[in-house]
Amino acid sequence: MRKMLAVVSRVLTGASQKPAGRVLLAARNFANDASFDIKKCDVHRLEDEPPTTAVLTREEGLKYYKIMQTVRRMELKADQLYKQKIIRGFCHLYDGQEACCVGLEAGINPTDHVITAYRAHGFTYTRGLPVREILAELTGRRGGCAKGKGGSMHMYAKNFYGGNGIVGAQVPLGAGIALACKYNEKDEICLTLYGDGAANQGQIFETYNMAALWKLPCIFICENNRYGMGTSVERAAASTDYYKRGDFIPGIRVDGMDVLCVREATKFAAAYCRSGKGPMLMELQTYRYHGHSMSDPGVSYRTREEIQEVRSKSDPIMLLKDRMVNNNLASIEELKEIDVEVRKEIEDAAQFATADPEPPLEELGNHIYCREPPFEVRGANQWIKYKSVS
Amino acid sequence: MAAAVVASTARWVRVRAGVVEAARLRCQLGGSRFGRLFLLPSAAGDVAQRRHVAHFTFHPDPENRKYGQTQKMNLFQSITSALDNSLAKDPTAVIFGEDVAFGGVFRCTVGLRDKYGKDRVFNTPLCEQGIVGFGIGVAVNGATAIAEIQFADYIFPAFDQIVNEAAKYRYRSGDLFNCGGLTIRAPWGCVGHGALYHSQCPEAFFAHCPGIKIVVPRSPFQAKGLLLSCIEDKNPCIFFEPKILYRAAVEQVPVEPYYIPLSQAEVLQEGSDVTLVAWGTQVHVIREVASMAREKLGVSCEVIDLKTILPWDIDTVCKSVAKTGRLMISHEAPLTGGFASEISSTVQEECFLNLEAPISRVCGYDTPFPHIFETFYIPDKWKCYDALRKMINY
Numbered sequence: 001m002r003k004m005l006a007v008v009s010r011v012l013t014g015a016s017q018k019p020a021g022r023v024l025l026a027a028r029n030f031a032n033d034a035s036f037d038i039k040k041c042d043v044h045r046l047e048d049e050p051p052t053t054a055v056l057t058r059e060e061g062l063k064y065y066k067i068m069q070t071v072r073r074m075e076l077k078a079d080q081l082y083k084q085k086i087i088r089g090f091c092h093l094y095d096g097q098e099a100c101c102v103g104l105e106a107g108i109n110p111t112d113h114v115i116t117a118y119r120a121h122g123f124t125y126t127r128g129l130p131v132r133e134i135l136a137e138l139t140g141r142r143g144g145c146a147k148g149k150g151g152s153m154h155m156y157a158k159n160f161y162g163g164n165g166i167v168g169a170q171v172p173l174g175a176g177i178a179l180a181c182k183y184n185e186k187d188e189i190c191l192t193l194y195g196d197g198a199a200n201q202g203q204i205f206e207t208y209n210m211a212a213l214w215k216l217p218c219i220f221i222c223e224n225n226r227y228g229m230g231t232s233v234e235r236a237a238a239s240t241d242y243y244k245r246g247d248f249i250p251g252i253r254v255d256g257m258d259v260l261c262v263r264e265a266t267k268f269a270a271a272y273c274r275s276g277k278g279p280m281l282m283e284l285q286t287y288r289y290h291g292h293s294m295s296d297p298g299v300s301y302r303t304r305e306e307i308q309e310v311r312s313k314s315d316p317i318m319l320l321k322d323r324m325v326n327n328n329l330a331s332i333e334e335l336k337e338i339d340v341e342v343r344k345e346i347e348d349a350a351q352f353a354t355a356d357p358e359p360p361l362e363e364l365g366n367h368i369y370c371r372e373p374p375f376e377v378r379g380a381n382q383w384i385k386y387k388s389v390s
Numbered sequence: 391m392a393a394a395v396v397a398s399t400a401r402w403v404r405v406r407a408g409v410v411e412a413a414r415l416r417c418q419l420g421g422s423r424f425g426r427l428f429l430l431p432s433a434a435g436d437v438a439q440r441r442h443v444a445h446f447t448f449h450p451d452p453e454n455r456k457y458g459q460t461q462k463m464n465l466f467q468s469i470t471s472a473l474d475n476s477l478a479k480d481p482t483a484v485i486f487g488e489d490v491a492f493g494g495v496f497r498c499t500v501g502l503r504d505k506y507g508k509d510r511v512f513n514t515p516l517c518e519q520g521i522v523g524f525g526i527g528v529a530v531n532g533a534t535a536i537a538e539i540q541f542a543d544y545i546f547p548a549f550d551q552i553v554n555e556a557a558k559y560r561y562r563s564g565d566l567f568n569c570g571g572l573t574i575r576a577p578w579g580c581v582g583h584g585a586l587y588h589s590q591c592p593e594a595f596f597a598h599c600p601g602i603k604i605v606v607p608r609s610p611f612q613a614k615g616l617l618l619s620c621i622e623d624k625n626p627c628i629f630f631e632p633k634i635l636y637r638a639a640v641e642q643v644p645v646e647p648y649y650i651p652l653s654q655a656e657v658l659q660e661g662s663d664v665t666l667v668a669w670g671t672q673v674h675v676i677r678e679v680a681s682m683a684r685e686k687l688g689v690s691c692e693v694i695d696l697k698t699i700l701p702w703d704i705d706t707v708c709k710s711v712a713k714t715g716r717l718m719i720s721h722e723a724p725l726t727g728g729f730a731s732e733i734s735s736t737v738q739e740e741c742f743l744n745l746e747a748p749i750s751r752v753c754g755y756d757t758p759f760p761h762i763f764e765t766f767y768i769p770d771k772w773k774c775y776d777a778l779r780k781m782i783n784y
Contacts (some may be wrong), residue, residue: 090588140761165587166587200520231488301492359762359763364763379725379755
């Protein structure tokens, strides 16, 4: 028995030492980069088009893979925590659309600005916030990025303006941010995202007009995941060519499930905006696996076969993985190791999010106004007041 | 959305030790001194249980046989019944809004499309301003338009259409045109987990606008009668439905149409010492406060459900205050500028010499509706009871 244990332990220690050596050995055999053909983008009112080939280096590939996998795992963890009733309220999950947030981030600089609607967890992560702060915000704890006061729909980070609950309300804000970019002359642009449902809101069209009139460096991005809550795009929109809806604003339609396609299109659009030619519209054709929110099973308005089909044919993480493995940019084992790392990070973050205490009750009255001397928030009756500190 | 309401209300039907725990914490809040109250980590163990308790208990009214055969219905079923009656009676009636075709996110329009056809019950794209503007047009042309705004929190893009177009149409055209056939329905009020944008009560914003009517029912029986009255009424009406009651409130409701008059407040319970006024979900809270006051303080409360916010029944409230001398008004919306301020102001004008104590308003805090702090934000029975006690001992 003891001999067997000794053998087992030797084998196990041996096994843990092996992979490092194997990776070192294997790294020398990997290609440094590879060139891929990507889907041609439909354009509206443009002479040029984004390129149809993209170069992916090994380093970039591993980075995109890790980020997409983190977003995927984070959303699945949020789903789990919601079902355990640790997260409450409304929770809109982003799994299936990872290529959009990763591709967009890859095409812009960290000094550029992003604003999106309520399906914001992916962007919060790609814009730089750690997973633990995101999950803690979902569970409403003081370690959360908005101190637990915002919840799922209101997450903010540097150069990331949320996280907005009211549909379409963030689009005029995005144009305003773009105006500030133009005014400050720092060569920054603003990515203003909205969904296929929001594309029918009036304020979007008002914004298109203002952005085009004043040539604002704003990329309007419609994340078309085919369903506005439970309504399919055919039943909601007179024209489902969302990239043409800007009319006088040039538009591109992009395959939102391919991270390279999104990246190249974003670089193209960013260059266009930075050159002062005005706004551009991008439609990302993507898909969400979960329902609209956690209270939507997601199968009453679409078939399970459809979801399965997208999962098996166009899953963004799978596409990237296949590309990298088939072109000798990474090995399956390496990617599996990344998976394990990611899982651990998410577990730790979930642990933190569950154990962190809730914000103190004083926070109820705080941050209503800006930097007023502490005043009393009138409350339930004339004898209950809360102090507000800003 | 609806499924979440189901799940949460199912949990809320249990009244457990969590209430006592929460009450103890909340009693510490009373007093003008700024209390250092922290949510102790040790309490995190029963946080889950504490949150599952509703701040009210629904009191169904006794069965009303005046209108024929009744059926057990909850709030959303009584709304469906009212809409069914309307569409049957009025061939020009149409229902539209986001997702109403399949039944609506709160099941208020289930079965209506199959019964009346897709030209009478149809979905609109995601555009509140468009929905209300379109509804005004439908009504001006003589048809009956029943528009649904998915949550009252989303009604603000349509605010301009309601205030500047709908409310003023008759006045500005010298009665040549009107959009009286328009009724706007919206789910309203706190729901336990709604946070900033699924819990608001915007009746005060609209109360400031002459030309429209605003109605908030407290129960299924009231909802059907009031909704039918709103649809019949020749003025644009906004009908707010307390979403927390959609499943929690069950009553016997007549199957045939019946009408409850608008602008008439109802005295639910006669009393001689204090008048309590509320509307919607809060009526059930103050009913409980009234029974607590009777048991613990020997105080007899007169409970009034205002029902119609605009135009409100000034006579009933003032007559009551003239009798009792004390008034407490309670609503979930923030204190400053809330509708209680209008009631308070009018009552002190009419009944100044009758008042024994300052009019008390027990409302939400002047903050956006919080996500994590909801249990501390809403004016529950303990806060109302505390205010009542202070009024009695004034």
